[in-house]
Amino acid sequence: MKYYKDPNTDAVFAYESDGSQDAFIRPELEPITEADAIALTQAAPAENKADTIRAKLMTIDARSMRPARAVALAIAARQAPNAADVQTLADLEQQAIVLRAELAALA
Numbered sequence: 001m002k003y004y005k006d007p008n009t010d011a012v013f014a015y016e017s018d019g020s021q022d023a024f025i026r027p028e029l030e031p032i033t034e035a036d037a038i039a040l041t042q043a044a045p046a047e048n049k050a051d052t053i054r055a056k057l058m059t060i061d062a063r064s065m066r067p068a069r070a071v072a073l074a075i076a077a078r079q080a081p082n083a084a085d086v087q088t089l090a091d092l093e094q095q096a097i098v099l100r101a102e103l104a105a106l107a
Helices: 034-041 046-076 083-106
Strands: 002-005 012-015 030-032
Touching (some): 002 034, 012 034
Antiparallel strands (some): 002 012
16 A cells, blocks of 8 residues: 555545556645555544544545535436545545445444
8 A cells, every 4th residue: 555644634545456456646645655645544532433433434424415415416317526525525525445444443
């Protein structure tokens, strides 16, 4: 995996190493190491970590609803979805991938 962070929010994004997701890497994202990605996502105390991750995943789900609805409506109308909505969904999914992996590691 290739890891990046948003310099404004410290949100962590993970992309496949094979380059298949490079089109989704926004220019403002900063490359970081896997260790940096783990450190940025493990800021909470261990006993609260799983709850913190679940809360972040719920926030990502809530933030996904509007762009997902817009994309679905565009597809239903046989129109091209807005590129910004598609990018938002891709970014949020990358954040969720990192969080799900971290949650699985806690189990």
